[in-house]
Amino acid sequence: MFPVNPVRKEVLGEKAYARVTDVLQKVEHAYILIEDVEQALEDCGKAGVKVASIFSGGFADAGAEGMKRQARLAGRARELGVRLLGPNSMGVIDVPSGLAVSVNAVLEMPTLPAGSTSIVSQSGTMLGTLLSRGAARGLGFAKLVSVGNEADVGVGELVELLAADAATRVIVLFLETVRDAARLGAAARAAHAAGKPIVAYKLGRSSLGEAAARSHTGALAGSDAALDAYFSDCGIVRVDMLETLLEITPLLRKPPNLKRPGKVAVVTTTGGGAATVVDRLGMRGVELSGPIMDLTMAGGAATYAAALEKALQSDCDAVLAAVGSSAQFHPEVAVEPIVRAKVGKPIVTFFTPQADRSLALAAAAGIAAFRTPEACADALAAFFAWRTPRVRPTGEIDIGTAQGFELFSQLGVPVAPWAMAQAPEFRHSIPYPVALKRPGEHKTEGGGVVLGVKDHHDLQKKAAALNAERVLIQKMESGLMEAIVGYRDDPVVGPVVMVGAGGVLAEVYRDTEVRMAPVSEEEAQEMIARVKGFAAIRGYRNLPRGDVRALAQAVAAVSRLALAKGRPVLEAEINPLLVKVDGVVALDALVARKGDA
Amino acid sequence: MFPVNPVRKEVLGEKAYARVTDVLQKVEHAYILIEDVEQALEDCGKAGVKVASIFSGGFADAGAEGMKRQARLAGRARELGVRLLGPNSMGVIDVPSGLAVSVNAVLEMPTLPAGSTSIVSQSGTMLGTLLSRGAARGLGFAKLVSVGNEADVGVGELVELLAADAATRVIVLFLETVRDAARLGAAARAAHAAGKPIVAYKLGRSSLGEAAARSHTGALAGSDAALDAYFSDCGIVRVDMLETLLEITPLLRKPPNLKRPGKVAVVTTTGGGAATVVDRLGMRGVELSGPIMDLTMAGGAATYAAALEKALQSDCDAVLAAVGSSAQFHPEVAVEPIVRAKVGKPIVTFFTPQADRSLALAAAAGIAAFRTPEACADALAAFFAWRTPRVRPTGEIDIGTAQGFELFSQLGVPVAPWAMAQAPEFRHSIPYPVALKRPGEHKTEGGGVVLGVKDHHDLQKKAAALNAERVLIQKMESGLMEAIVGYRDDPVVGPVVMVGAGGVLAEVYRDTEVRMAPVSEEEAQEMIARVKGFAAIRGYRNLPRGDVRALAQAVAAVSRLALAKGRPVLEAEINPLLVKVDGVVALDALVARKGDA
Secondary structure, three states, X not given: OOOEOOOOOEEXXXXXXXXXXXXXXXXXXXXXXXXXXXXXXXXXXXXXXXEEEEOOOOOHHHHHHHHHHHHHHHHHHHXXXXXXXXXXXXXXXXXXXXXXXXXXXXXXXXXXXXXXXXXXXXXXXXXXHHHHHHHOOOOOEEEEEEOOOOOOOOHHXXXXXXXXXXXOOEEEEEEOOOOOHHHHHHHHHHHHHOOOOEEEEEOOOOHHHHHHHHHOOOOOOOOHHHHHXXXXXXXXXXXXXOOHHHHOHHHOOOOOOOOOOOEEEEEEOOHHHHHHHHHHHHHOOOEEOOOOEEOOOOOOHHHHHHHHHHHXXXXXXXXXEEEOOHHHHXXXXXXXXXXXXXXXXXXXXXXXXXXXXXXXXXXXXXXXXXXXXXHHHHHHHHHHOOOOOOOOOOOOEOOOOOOHHHHHHHHOOOEOOEEEEEOOOOOOOOOOOEEEEOOOOOOHHHOOEEEEEOOHHHHHHHHXXXXXXXXXXXXXXXXXXXXXXXXXXXXXXEEEEEEEEOHXXXXXXXXXXXXXXXXXXXXXXXXXXXXXXXXXXXOHHHOOOOOHHHHHHHHHHHHHHHHEOOOOEEEEXXXXXXXXXXXXXXXXXXXXXXXXX | OOOEOOOOOEEOOEEXXXXXXXXXXXXXXXXXXXXXXXXXXXXXXXXXXXXXXXXXXXXXXXXXXXXXXXXXXXXXXXXXXXXXXXXOOOEEEEOOOOEEEEOOHHHHOOOOOEEEEEXXXXXXXXXXXXXXXXXXXXXXXXXXXXXXXXXXXXXXXXXXXXXXXXXXXXXXXXXXXXXXXXXXXXXXXXXXXXXXXXXEEEOOOOHHHHHHHHHOOOOOOOOHHHHHHHHHHHOOEEEOOOOHHHHOHHHOOXXXXXXXXXXXXXXXXXXXXXXXXXXXXXXXXOEEXXXXXXXXXOOOHHHHHHHHHHHHHOOOXXXXXXXXXXXXXXXXXXXXXXXXXXXXXXXXXXXXXXXXXXXXXXXXXXXXXXXXXXXXXXXXXXXXXXXXXXOOOOOOEOOOOOOHHHHHHHHOOOEOOEEEEEOOOOOOOOOXXXXXXXXXXXXXXXXXXXXXXXXXXXXXXXXXXXXXXXEXXXXXXXXXXXXXXXXXXXXXXXXXXXXXXXXXXXXXXOOXXXXXXXXXXXXXXXXXXXXXXXXXXXXXXXXXXXXXXXXXXXXXXXXXXXXXXXXXXXXXXEEEEEEOOOOEEEXXXXXXXXXXX
């Protein structure tokens, strides 16, 4: 390691060099901390430095001018053949080898714990946070990288590298945004192929948090629901709570790929303690495989071991082993039987008291142990939702210049018969009763839509009142329930398809399900099953059942916009799509192409 | 302390007595650990022991037989003049005086931290859990009581005592159920009057957790929404996460009584770290009072102190001071300025790294510090929702034997004009169109309700088809939206009133607001404002506005069932209550009196 400093001859007793070009040996990696990043980069180019990590800020983190400065810097680095990490990066730490190119204050720790978890973080501070919290628990780390603004090397490329890194077993991501969804998606698939699970914590669950994350990173705004869909699609486990990110790692071996709610068997030495986890599991839709085995004051290690064995052999997807006060001073009572259990199924443990030694015992044994009941439940729910990366339907379709109803008809979605009619006669061949719309109007509230026009006389009167030369005439349809089906080329993750219950109430409740597009009919059925409001057409309270299959076909059809040549569509929406006992029919449609005003 | 043991002469080197009656000195408090609780109690009676705490189980925790055994025991204790704590109690600990009548394993800790927080817990283990976790953080305790089955001394009475206890500043409750809501409610009001905040964690957020809590306590099942309403009514702060229960205590001084969302000012040395809290705050409806003051790498203590001062003087209800890596080894950078801040407004802190020393510094200074971003946000949201105990409307009304529409009319709720009509003529004076119902039928799905009957001929035909001697005729009404208004005498907390959006979708989404009954019209307006679905009548997307005031009047009217002499009504529901531009009207009603089959 060679200190480079233009004004000091010595740094911490080491000889300092004025410029990196003065160093006589070949420098592999430079860490730039000064304001004149551009000059330092030039020097790196001259000195043949392969990678420059940049701590300095004032780039994409600093508004429009900063963005331009960053683009210039990245361009120049390419010319010079220097790869960049940052700017705004806290650097790189490789724990097992003791390499630290970083300003992270966590390096003041007397020892850093080595392990096989590697972290890529968009927040430099959080890298230190995770490392220090893990160290206190006996959780060790391999490589830690703070990516900063990702002007060059990004999360996706690092995941590719970690997927191929023998020292890494699990990849942990702390994300504020996703800058290259395609590359990260491909890297996640490579990691899966290499047997390396990825777990992510991403800010932006609420618009407040999203804005906070963006304000100090200069990132794009995508939809959080789209990101959820994206992570699931790539086989990335998304956790809801910060500590879960670390605590879940031992649990991640391979995706359970469940198509039903996960089931947990519970063994505990404290009824109240187990209930704190079970209460949260219920909130997340997890089920119990049988009654809780409550061994409060019921004996020692042999009793606990026997109950644990019984739980492991039960019809469950994972075992929750909760331990009360004995976890603090008497690990031999219950913690040791857990640590020694033959792990056929996933085991997670929650220790109710302050139990640092027991947490370390579990960590050493590779068993997921949780400090809080909430993180424990979060981890189980995230684990059960974990699926193998999805193979998306492929192909290419040509949608030409079709708009609105024409486009959806072309995709294969049934559309209510319609025609354009011209003033003053407004002649058309749609059977009455019909609806009447001023072109471009979509909501009855606007006054440009008239429903239930009885006959031609009525039509002429009402069309004239609309004061339009041309009106859209559409057959009145009736059905059981309104749905909404949408497509969006999300700026962050790309094409997604959405289905939800229609109408004002459903809009207020945001009762929708989003997946990466395209989806198959079977996947669309899964989406529909997750929309609460569709209970009304799934046989709720003896109400008639709607044609869910036709709805799924419509969702799959709309999702195929993702296969359109050049992906010209920005957003498309059928609202409402009327679900009938037999079939579905689109009553209104909106399409926005990229480049539309 | 005198060991009592029928078979040993000595216990841990102390002389043991065969029976408590053998002890020559006056015994104040006995702790019974043996199976023959009944005999031990007789001895206590003879020996003039004032209080017997019972660790032994096999009472209400053990099914119907156990419940009977407990009733006998409690009865006998009353006769003997012995107060009981338990059965199934882990006992009592008074930390400042060093008194411990308990089997809790937490007592193996080298020292117990003294402080002014007292805990009453329905789970004995969780008492130790809270004590050991608090100790590791520098949070101290005064009195800790494990109430077990509450055969005699219960949570309510203990809160009364703690409200009057000079050593107690904050009262913490770990609850699995509420066994005497009236007494706890009165005690909570006494604690408020004494300036002592109460904070509760209660299991049963999900039905899974509720069942888990009940299975090992033999408690009654109430509705969690009703409990939420109850806690709010009594001025008890309810937290969502276990650690929040301890961590929030320094924050609780007096209720902010906000009638709008709480506003937080944020100062941080880590953008990502602050965003982890802010993201959750957004999910809980909390707002920011201004941009986040992000001081990442921006200097030392003076800069932080100045920003903190600015935040404290801003238009906010609380300040969130987040600290990154410096919290681990350099508390002088940001933690000390926080600890030294002149506290005019509530301050909460979140330290991102493992930072035990900083957490202890904050605890010593009486500043609420959080280990996780989620608990920090939970605490702020719970704090902002905290209100002074409510003074409920009082009085008594007489509802006689009225049922259904008659009862609601009598309460002052407008009801759609109706009449009973008799076969074969079905004569009535309600103007057409009308709805037709077979008595006792409430849903169109059942086939016993016919809507839109046009004229008397139509009526006779359709009434005959219903195959009933008497039918209910009701004027057809139209309006903007359906609401549901309900009343329930909850078995745990007593009378509650509920309002929600009507219809199948709203039912599926459980979009309802519950309060303790009765409520005033103004309180009903607050309830309505919290129901998402009513957005549709609050001027959403230019839709016409509904008569929210009339709806509030109807809610207040229904809530007055809580004032009915003898509280004869178990449940009552108007579904739907039609909300019109001008007024509301009940279209269907159900009333169940106590004792009805």
